[in-house]
Amino acid sequence: ALCATHTNPKPAPSACVKAIDQTYQGVLDLTSRVHVGTPVEKSPLHFEVPYDVIDKAGNAARAWRKVVIEEVDLSEYENMIRAEIAEEKERELNISVERAIRKERQLRVDPVCTDSSKSAPQQKCECPATPMQIDCEGYCQREMTTVCPSFLEQLRNMVSGTGTGGMIGFFAVAAVVLILRVVGALSRSMVNTFRSQAMDNSVDLYQMPTTPRVDTVPRSVLTDPPQRVDRKPDGGLFSPPQNRMRPRGTQMTSPYISQRN
Structure with a gap:
């Protein structure tokens, strides 16, 4: 089958497909009328499976399903x-x-105990007729006022039901868990202390001196101050070339300056 599983190795066609017919009366389910035909081989790993269905009026329909086989x-x-x-x-x-x-x-059925049940009117108490003398007042008080057991009585019944061994085992397990938690906390504290000491021993601390120390290593390079450039007799640095090349003692003349007699 095409939709077989390990839990359902031979499923019915209705487990693989669903057929419906939309008529004037509504949607009709024709899944139970589906018939699976013989697969047609298209290629060694490709098949097509026909699904045929016939309604009550005899109308037939066919749908093809492509199946591709994959090697795994x-x-x-x-x-x-x-x-x-x-x-x-x-x-x-x-x-x-x-x-x-x-x-x-x-x-x-869990017992239900409410305040209304305690305050409800009780029937008249009558002491039982026994040859032994009993405390009639205490007997009536227990029978008439105690509708639901108290907390202590419930605890006593629970302990008697579970047994003393169960309670002892419970407290023993609780004590073991508490001891394990305390021991774990102490061990973690000791490990943290040991790690802190090991870290302090492996790190060299540097303590600054109390008096400042003069550094002997120069931090910058000093250069000579710029020399002063004086204007020389030949005209100086910013004079024209002809004045710069004239010999010493030559007087400079200018057409814009009138000579004085």
Whole structure:
């Protein structure tokens, strides 16, 4: 079958397809009338499967489904099947547990104790006619006023029901858990202290001196100050070239300056 699984190796056609017919009366489900035909081979790994359905009036319809076969690794396929089986078992186990819990809750009747039941009027108390002398007042007080057991009585009944061994085991487990937590906290504290000491021993601390120390290593390079450039007799740095090249003692003349007699 095309939709077979390990839990349903031979499914019905209705498990693979669904057929509906839209008529004037509404939508009709024709899934139960579906018939799977013989697959037609188109290629070595390609098939087409016909699905035939006939309604009450005799009208037939056919739909084709393409199926492509893919080669897979056997180990991978086996792992997939194992995973599906594990999920199915876990689902069945959860359903069984829920069913058992629901059944137990239905069978169990918890006692209900309310204030109204305590304050409700009680019938007249009569001491039992016995040859032994009993405290009639105490007997009536217990029978008429105690409708629901007190907390101490409930605790006493619980202890007697579970047994002394169960209570001792519970307190023993609680004590062991408490001791383990205390020991764990102490061990973590000791480990942290040891790590802190090891870190302090592995790091060299540098303590600054109380008096400042003069550094002997120069931090900058000093250059000579710029020399003063004086204007020389030949005209100076910014004079024309002809004045700069004249010999010493030559007088400079200018057409813009009139000579004085």
